[in-house]
Amino acid sequence: MGELKFFLGLQILQSDEGIKIHQTKYTKELIKKFKMEYAKEMKTPMHPSSALTLDEDSPNVDQTQYKAMIGSLLYLTTSRPDIMFSVYVCARFQVEPREVHLKAVKRILRYLKGTINFGLCFRRSQDFSLLVYCDADYAGDRWERKSISGGYHFIGNSLVSWTSKR
Structure with missing residues (x-):
């Protein structure tokens, strides 16, 4: 193929x-x-x-x-x-x-x-270390006053997943 x-x-x-x-x-x-x-x-x-x-x-x-x-x-x-x-x-x-x-x-x-x-x-890469970044705020949504959080997950230098939630 x-x-x-x-x-x-x-x-x-x-x-x-x-x-x-x-x-x-x-x-x-x-x-x-x-x-x-x-x-x-x-x-x-x-x-x-x-x-x-x-x-x-x-x-x-x-x-x-x-x-x-x-x-x-x-x-x-x-x-x-x-x-x-x-x-x-x-x-x-x-x-x-x-x-x-x-x-x-x-x-x-x-x-x-x-x-x-x-x-x-x-x-x-031979680097298989897990690296996670995350951030959140408290009631940062000006419209509904809800918190927003997000994160990125890396294995080595490669982004493998991400999220953003209210």
Whole structure:
């Protein structure tokens, strides 16, 4: 059957250094699907000081398109933990999306445009030590006053799992 190159929409690149799992092709299709190919690239998926809320003054947007964008981005988090938190924040507003929420989703897409080749790298190593980073806050969610926690798990230099929970 040959060397594995695609699996469930994931692109797999095997080399002597290790394995890279990415979704470059899917990301390009996503940017084109939502007509963001001529948009300016962004350096971060979400502005550091932004706090999305139920903005009653902002006009409503098409709920079907918003849900399609969120669903596509959620699938992309399989190989892109860097957008996980931003997508999760935007996903909370699927019931009644507003213009400000759509702008936040479009910013994620603009970030993806600039980081299209990002993915997960599993480098060959003899180091099998487990390293865990975690962080939490107390009632940091400004909207519902719930705590948010997250963590990353590495074996050697390779990220093997991540989580973000409210």
